Amino acid sequence: MASFDVVIVGGGPIGSTVARLLAQNGASTCVIERKEEIGFPSHCSGLVSRDFIDLGAVPEHLILNRIMGGTVYSFDTASYTFKNDIAYAYVIDRTGYDQFAYRMALSKGAKYILNSRIKSFERRKDCLRIFIDNNEDFIDTRIVVIATGGSFSVKKLFAFNEKPTEDIKTIQVETDFKTDNPHLVYIYMNNNIAHNWFSWVIPINGDRARIGLGTDRNENLLELFHRLCNEWDLLKGATIYASKRVIWHIPIGLARESIKDNVILVGDAAFQVKPFSGGGLYTGTLSAFFASEVILKALEKNDFSRNTLKEYERLWHPVIGREIERERTLRDIYTTITDIDKSEIIKELNRINVTKILTTYGRIDEPWRAGFPLILRTGKIVARYIGRKFQKLFKR
Numbered sequence: 287m288a289s290f291d292v293v294i295v296g297g298g299p300i301g302s303t304v305a306r307l308l309a310q311n312g313a314s315t316c317v318i319e320r321k322e323e324i325g326f327p328s329h330c331s332g333l334v335s336r337d338f339i340d341l342g343a344v345p346e347h348l349i350l351n352r353i354m355g356g357t358v359y360s361f362d363t364a365s366y367t368f369k370n371d372i373a374y375a376y377v378i379d380r381t382g383y384d385q386f387a388y389r390m391a392l393s394k395g396a397k398y399i400l401n402s403r404i405k406s407f408e409r410r411k412d413c414l415r416i417f418i419d420n421n422e423d424f425i426d427t428r429i430v431v432i433a434t435g436g437s438f439s440v441k442k443l444f445a446f447n448e449k450p451t452e453d454i455k456t457i458q459v460e461t462d463f464k465t466d467n468p469h470l471v472y473i474y475m476n477n478n479i480a481h482n483w484f485s486w487v488i489p490i491n492g493d494r495a496r497i498g499l500g501t502d503r504n505e506n507l508l509e510l511f512h513r514l515c516n517e518w519d520l521l522k523g524a525t526i527y528a529s530k531r532v533i534w535h536i537p538i539g540l541a542r543e544s545i546k547d548n549v550i551l552v553g554d555a556a557f558q559v560k561p562f563s564g565g566g567l568y569t570g571t572l573s574a575f576f577a578s579e580v581i582l583k584a585l586e587k588n589d590f591s592r593n594t595l596k597e598y599e600r601l602w603h604p605v606i607g608r609e610i611e612r613e614r615t616l617r618d619i620y621t622t623i624t625d626i627d628k629s630e631i632i633k634e635l636n637r638i639n640v641t642k643i644l645t646t647y648g649r650i651d652e653p654w655r656a657g658f659p660l661i662l663r664t665g666k667i668v669a670r671y672i673g674r675k676f677q678k679l680f681k682r
């Protein structure tokens with residue numbers, strides 16, 4: 287039998303960040319991780335902001351590329367490119383980052399049990415008793431942090447039954463791929479392939495990239511990926527092997543419940559993911575700070591009731607919850623615009639100048655800052671476009 291102040295289930299970047307923050311403040315901490323090796327395989331594109339680099343203390347050697355802008359393509363190959371002369375996003379070695387977060391937590395004294403899952407648990411008078419699948423023994427703990435990402439089983443075990451409002455299915459490969467400008471990200475909007483989401487090429491350097499797509503439909507992702515390679519001009523002619531694809535998903539929604547007596551959800555497990563871009567590293571890490579602050583206070587008070595842990599929701603809701611709601615609005619607008627309209631908007635963007643909006647407000651952690659002024663500009667375009675359609679009808 288072992289006993290820890292805190293048991294964290296899931297040794298991803300967010301679980302390991304909570305583990306580090308707790309262990310370095312003297313809490314005895316144990317992480318239970320189902321994988322044998324931390325960080326493999328990576329499902330993530332690893333595109334992050336400077337704010338995340340600073341918050342996650344990402345070491346320089348894990349920054350693989352600097353992104354200065356992007357090219358957005360419509361289904362019929364219209365494209366719009368915006369560029370900045372400073373980096374506004376970074377591509378990180380995501381497996382390397384997970385392992386870095388793990389080593390940091392270890393160095394502060396957190397223990398890891400790899401290749402293991404929780405089988406069951408019992409609520410006892412003064413602790414939770416955790417049983418692990420490949421172990422006859424048990425662990426007693428005062429609080430459990432669920433940081434299992436998009437997996438549902440552990441949440442269900444602890445009676446967190448809320449499902450995300452939307453579940454975006456994704457497929458991504460990291461592959462050899464030559465790009466003329468490796469400092470741009472490339473986005474392709476085609477609802478027949480990436481329904482209500484988008485496809486992407488995120489260069490790691492001039493010779494290698496992460497290529498993937500997301501969709502809100504239940505379709506064969508590998509088939510969609512092959513269609514992407516055949517239909518997106520940017521990828522035509524390239525040899526892309528999908529054998530090392532990673533299929534995963536992005537939970538979208540604002541969790542109504544992220545705490546119970548003795549239990550806290552953090553990161554993707556709490557849907558702390560941005561609904562417009564699917565980014566969750568910054569929001570999850572921010573939340574890891576909130577969660578550990580509240581857990582340390584609870585340990586001091588020896589009170590792990592829902593009431594005490596409520597403080598966690600009071601911290602993350604106004605910051606991350608607000609961002610999720612803003613991006614949800616952007617996403618609602620995005621999903622109502624048809625592919626044809628997106629193509630017209632892209633063509634118009636080449637005629638008007640939105641560089642100032644993008645360079646002034648373009649932040650990947652807060653896309654609404656650029657998004658809403660852009661909608662104001664392009665909203666006029668859509669209105670004009672629809673007006674022109676009507677004019678044509680009347681002329682017939």
Ligand SMILES: Cc1cc2nc3c(=O)[nH]c(=O)nc-3n(C[C@H](O)[C@H](O)[C@H](O)COP(=O)(O)OP(=O)(O)OC[C@H]3O[C@@H](n4cnc5c(N)ncnc54)[C@H](O)[C@@H]3O)c2cc1C
Nearest residue numbers: 296298299300320330331332333434435553554565566567
């Ligand atoms: C295709 C794709 C691209 C993305 N791109 C970006 C991006 O560019 N930028 C960005 O900021 N975000 C991105 N994200 C989101 C980002 O990957 C997540 O927000 C982030 O990984 C969340 O971290 P986490 O620790 O909460 O969950 P995870 O990274 O999923 O880690 C969860 C951990 O829990 C473990 N686990 C699961 N179940 C159990 C169990 N039963 N028992 C024990 N352990 C368990 C898993 O093995 C894993 O190690 C992307 C997501 C996807 C799907």
